[in-house]
Amino acid sequence: MTKPVSRTVRIRPQQFHETIGMEDWRVVGEGACAYFRTGSFAAGAQFVQAISEIPVVGDEHPDVDVRREGVIVRLITVTGDYYGLTEQHVELARHISGVARTLGLSADPSAVQTVQVTIDAIEGPGVMAFWRALLGYQDRANSGEDLIDPRRRGAPFYFQQMDAPRPERNRVHVDVWVPHDQAAARIAAALEAGGRLVNDADAPSNWVLADPEGNEACVGVAGPPVPATERT
Known part of the structure; x- marks a missing residue:
């Protein structure tokens, strides 16, 4: 007997990746993402329309970014007490990939990434309050150190607690989340471009x-x- 898919059971990124049928998708810093090449805005719009007609979407509407070259689809649950993936996302990802294949669209997992801004702070709550007001962001669920764009467009901000000033190093930096199978290449490219580890x-x-x-x-x-x- 096939085990019914729970729409609320939370899962870790590794569980998502280990599930059969997730080859188009990569979990990065802000959920499970897939990039589908469309070649035209019209084809992208047709794809989005087909996604909207998937009956299993329910309340878990994906975030969709449409461009002329392709469409990025992101799956993430955002509630007052949780920010992450559930088993429903596995089911939805499988259906979205199926729709893409029906329309003749191919996925390019290497094109997926998310970016986060990290600020080192000694007085975390006060620093967060400033950035919360300035950006119009809100606290991430159950977190006293993360701010997210309520419209899920801008990069999230993470506030790293510091015990003492660190004047010899920068206190604001960028975190680039890439697919697990792209990290080595991205690091090599950055080093080749003059960076250092x-x-x-x-x-x-x-x-x-x-x-x-x-x-x-x-x-x-x-x-x-x-x-x-x-x-194990």
Whole structure:
């Protein structure tokens, strides 16, 4: 008997990636995303219309970004107490990929990424209050250190608690979340372009890089699949 899909059970990025049929999708910093090449705005609009007709969408409407070249689809649950993925997203992702294939559209997982701005703060609540008001952002669910755009358009802001000033390093940096299978290439490209590796202690989930003048940035991945030999 087939196990019914729960629409509320929360899942981790690794669970999403390990599910059959998720080849078009990559979990990055802000949910599960897929990029489908369309070649025209009209074809993209047709694709979005077809997505809207999927009966399993329910209350989990995907975020869709339509451009002439392609369409980005993002799956994420945003509630007062949760910001992440559920089993319903697995079902919805599978249907969206099926619609894309029916329309002759191909996915390019390497084109997916999300960007986050990180601010080091000693007085976190006061610093967050300023940026919350300035940006018109709101707190991420159950988090006292993240702000998100309520319209889910702008990059989220993360406030990293510091115990003491760190004047020798920049206090604002960019986190670039890329697909787990694109991190090595992205890091290599940044190093080739004049950057340097500052810290890889948290690899393979996070690397700290710096540009030629020492301004730092992080490359992060969400839930890379664990090789079968390492699973318990």
